[in-house]
Amino acid sequence: MRKIFGIILTPIHYIFFGLSLLVFHPLQWMAYNWFGYTAHKRVVDALNWCLTASYYCLGNTVTFINNQNLPLDRSIIFIANHQSTYDIPPMIYFLRKYHAKFVSKIELTKGIPSVSYNLKYGGAANIDRKDQRQSITELMKLGERMKANTWGCVIFPEGTRSKDGQVKTFQSAGVAAIMKRCPDALIVPIAIKNSWKMVQWGAFPLGPFNTMRWEVLDPIDPKSGTVAEVVLKAEEAVKKCLGQ
Template identity: 60%
Template structure:
């Protein structure tokens, strides 16, 4: 029944999603040109609120839970499992006070309304996976910006999306690179559940009446511990929260 409803409701959501992207392309440009970083960031925050809202036309919901007393004004590395591209808009919106930046494929910096422009000027890291030196350089630059501006970053340590929601082994190389430049960053796991269900049939039809949850888990102080151990701890906490321990 959910899939059947998706055939009727998906076109509405897809049209609205791309309409929002097209509307915010010139909005972002104007905000950045006239108001600099602060105005541009505000436009990106609102963009991602609107993108998240489009999925409510499917009957889907997104619930964000944060019972942790996270510091504002200190760099944070948020480590999240990755289930679909739909993870990103609610993360940007709900983590907006932490100035969370993303690590993206360099290919996404071209020809995608709103998204490409934000990736170019928003302060994240755009990496070429075929060029290890470029990738490391970009991550180190991101770490330096985090240190200088007290920004944060969102990393998906699995490296790719999990199509069935099962958490893949976390990789630590990117996090280690950022910590070299920003060693006092706090590590915070985020458990994402059910976003893969929304796209289990692909982009059409999108699934309906799915409850997506994002839960911030207990922070991890680096304290000079080996990065592999820190990342493994974050992975285990996420697995436990998702019932995959």
């Protein structure tokens, strides 16, 4: 029965989601080229509010919990588990005051309305997984932008999405590259729960009636250990929050 509802509701979601991407693409271009970074960011925030709202077309709900008193005058590296592409819009919207930039595959910078434009011009690190030197260089450039602008960033250190919600081992290389240029960035874990259920049957039908949750966990002092030790603490915190 759940899958039948998915078949019925998925087209409604995709129409809302797709129209949001198409409508906001020219708005991004105008904001960035005519008014600059701040206007562009506001458009991107509004886009991701709409994308997040599209989840409700499937009967899914989004709960974003942030009870942490995080500084606005310090760069932050948000370290999260990764379950699906649907992890991202709520994080962009609810972390908007931290100017959180994403580490993304370079392939996504082409061909996707709104998404590709934002990745190119919004300050993200777009890495080529086949070129380690390019990846490290791009991450260090992100660290420089974070330090210069007091931005945050989001990184998924598992390296790939979890198809069943089980947290994979966090890798520290990406975080280490960012911290080479932004060594004082605060480390903040985020635990994501149940977004994988939206894509448990693939792109069609999407999974309906799921309660999805994002929870910002206690920050970790970057000087409390080596980068590898700090990333391990983040992994353990995420797993504990998810009961794994």
